[in-house]
Amino acid sequence: MDDATTCLVCREHSGDVALPGGFLLDNRHVVAFHCPPLPDHERPYLGYLFVTSRRHVPSFAELASIEAAAMGEAIGVASAALKSEGAERVYLATIGHGASHLHVHLIPRWPETPADIPWMRVDEWEGARRGGAEEVEAMTRRLRTHIEVE
Numbered sequence: 001m002d003d004a005t006t007c008l009v010c011r012e013h014s015g016d017v018a019l020p021g022g023f024l025l026d027n028r029h030v031v032a033f034h035c036p037p038l039p040d041h042e043r044p045y046l047g048y049l050f051v052t053s054r055r056h057v058p059s060f061a062e063l064a065s066i067e068a069a070a071m072g073e074a075i076g077v078a079s080a081a082l083k084s085e086g087a088e089r090v091y092l093a094t095i096g097h098g099a100s101h102l103h104v105h106l107i108p109r110w111p112e113t114p115a116d117i118p119w120m121r122v123d124e125w126e127g128a129r130r131g132g133a134e135e136v137e138a139m140t141r142r143l144r145t146h147i148e149v150e
């Protein structure tokens with residue numbers, strides 16, 4: 001089990017892992033950012049966001065109510081930004097097998113996605129929007145403009 005020194009999410013919070021475009025949201029209880037390019041995952045799905053708890057806790061069950069409320073608000077704001085950017089839907093998931101630090105996956109369904117692609121495969125089909133650091137940074141910048149306006 002990872003702890004706060006080895007945890008990927010904590011390393012993303014601390015700046016130890018490069019996040020092109022920086023944080024999308026950053027407050028007392030919540031940090032949100034675009035899925036970054038990683039050595040084993042160099043071209044992430046564009047618009048794939050993580051809303052994470054500031055504290056290193058494994059799931060919603062360990063959050064104080066004020067932290068859970070802040071997570072919900074951030075998920076709403078980030079989802080609205082993705083929809084403003086053209087997403088038809090925003091799927092949410094928490095799984096937790098990869099890192100024992102609460103991170104909600106926000107997965108947009110872009111309008112060109114074929115109807116027969118199921119929700120958990122929207123990032124896997126041949127035409128899925130993917131990008132490296134430059135595209136991730138540009139997407140983060142565009143999403144941030146929607147957040148600042150709203």
Ligand SMILES: [Zn+2]
Pocket residue numbers: 003004007008009010011055056057100101
């Ligand atoms: Zn952590």
